[in-house]
Amino acid sequence: MIQVFRLCKDYGPFRHAISDVSFNVERGEFVFLTGPSGAGKSTLLKLLFREELPTSGQVLVNGRNIGVLPDSQVPYFRRTLGVVFQDFKLIGRKTIFENLSFVQSVLGLPRGEQKRRAYQALKRVGLQHRMNSYPSELSGGEQQRSAVALAIVNEPVLLLADEPTGNLDPVLSEEIMKLFAEINIRGTTVFVATHDIDLIRRMGKRVLTIEKGMLRERDMARESLAREAPFLPG
């Protein structure tokens, strides 16, 4: 699903955000990207999402070399992805249901299909009963679940999340991770950047660690601390 080869991203001659990073993520995998603040996690996610262009190296997402993807093709590429950020990014003047159907109306989907998909996505995150609420009327966890619903409403093949639990307490963080695990079980590849080591350990998934723009990979599942994986469904 993701193939990164000798990826570098520089901001000017002296700031190397990503240096010679290579890794693969298989279809259907659940991978964490961790590292201290400023290590390059968000930059790497932006590169995967084609919000930034690499200085050198190659990034292939879902078989497409996004480094050479023409600007006109970027929107169509992004329709195959879902993205969740730390700040929930919901439209305040619209209800949760309207938020979800709005983004689909921009993409030109028929109204009936918009409603169906929006309802399905809200059902998957367990928020169908709050569909007519405005973001400000929801708790932090509910807002983040809404953001997840927004990310999965287009049924993406890859879900990218950048510090999705950064604004949530441990209980709500676990809830969101459980949601990600459920989405992953249904076949979506999930790539989550977080610095919450404790959460990563309990999930027992593959971990990529980035430090000062360079990658070192650890398989947390094999580590003793990952014996328990309480959020894995089933």
Place this chain on the structure above:
Amino acid sequence: MNSRYLFGEAWAIARSGPRHTAMAVLLIALAFYVPGLFALLARNLSRMSDPARDPVGVVLTLDPSADARAIAAKVAQDRRVARVTIVGSEAALERFRRAYPDLGAALQELHEAPFPPTIEVHLRPAVPALAARDLAASAQSWPGVDSAESEEAFARKFRDGVRLLRGAGFFLGGLLAFAAVLSVASAVRLALDLHRDEIDIMRRMGATEAAIRAPFWLHASFEGLAGGALSLLLLYATYRAAIHLLSREPHPVLSLFWVGFLDLPTALALPAVGAIAGFVGSLLSLSKRPKS
């Protein structure tokens, strides 16, 4: 991208900053009102001097008892004269009624013809400008001629004045339209700022740049359209107010020419140009990729 989304979002943009939308509409209305007023003045003034018509060089005002045909024949003998037209009292009245239908009705109550018979003398195009004055001076002493006046210089000056007025209108119109475009551009920029989160979400979800920008284009075009329409309303209100004032207190000059509103194409051009100005304004502010 469907029309429901397009119009819905354009409306949402207008509602998100109602004061700025109103301000932009008002500025556009003002920007088009001023050149519109010039156009209105120029149109009414130009009715008094139709440049398409062969200009009259000399007008001889006759004594009602004079033999108009004999005087006309005498004038026609002059080699500088191209042709002469006898305009009787009735014909002058009829011509006035045609040119000023509103005022013509008021003259119906008069018992005697308000206009004396005249002879309009058209000179050959090649003759010098002073010829009209010479001819008027010599005709002044003819029996049956009350007065003889050279019209050419006045008519030329009048036409030049109307042209100048039109030019000033176009210049001011261009200047103010540019200001209107800038005001729309700044209103759109503000709307972009207010909708930054939405733009970010739309872009993240894979919306094309055209889909993101289209509601802003539409919103700005409607702003321009509304501004142009408002300027048209203001112009009509000004025109009607002037008519009302002149009917209560007639003015010897203003009452003569202030008789018609803008013709339909010019009137329709105001909102149309307003919409174009709005669209151009939005293009200006959206020329760079809207920041998310």
